[in-house]
């Protein structure tokens with residue numbers, strides 16, 4: 461079976477700075493892949509090469525059997541690749557509902573619309589007419605996820621959605637994952653918290669200094685192995 465989303469031998473960076481070295485990753489349809497690794501390891505950069513906001517220096521990105529390497533983020537969004545960026549990035553003066561509607565701009569057909577998002581995160585329905593600027597960090601993160609879902613993506617890329625949020629809010633956000641996945645959406649999640657990654661992921665890839673240090677089904681990985689790969693203390697090569 462060929463992967464839904466594939467990064468093939470990608471090197472990428474910013475100006476003269478190389479952030480990724482020969483990164484290859486495959487994400488099968490319906491799977492949840494967690495990318496773990498220390499600050500600056502290159503996780504967000506991998507997501508950027510997947511969405512098309514960053515072009516690789518070498519290598520390619522494939523989506524549903526198509527080479528999308530030269531396509532920009534709009535074209536990829538229309539094909540169903542959607543990002544929940546680190547830091548939420550709302551339009552502060554727009555209301556919640558207006559922010560959600562922005563996500564529908566690249567709308568594909570599918571189950572996600574305003575009502576479906578409000579059903580999943582009811583607190584947003586009550587606050588739909590409020591400007592996003594008046595929301596708490598957790599509420600803004602919920603809107604950011606809802607906005608990405610409004611485009612009915614096939615792949616949802618989530619970049620550290622729990623960053624800076626209260627544990628109870630993080631819990632609520634993770635509780636929405638099963639309903640997101642139930643609709644068949646494939647998920648790539650960047651998450652610093654290893655326990656959380658082990659709890660929700662099917663597959664895990666540990667990124668170390670721009671390389672895939674360890675990769676495999678969560679069931680076959682031990683916490684010690686992942687921790688060693690995370691900190692670069694592993695004595696074994698990449699799997």
Ligand code: ATP
Pocket residue numbers: 474477479497498499500501502503504505506
């Ligand atoms: P974090 O958890 O801190 O977001 P990360 O694993 O997502 O870490 P990246 O953000 O992908 O890491 O960063 C990888 C490397 O690329 C880091 O050394 C970082 O400083 C550098 N980098 C990231 N974005 C830029 C940019 N816009 N310009 C220059 N260098 C960048």
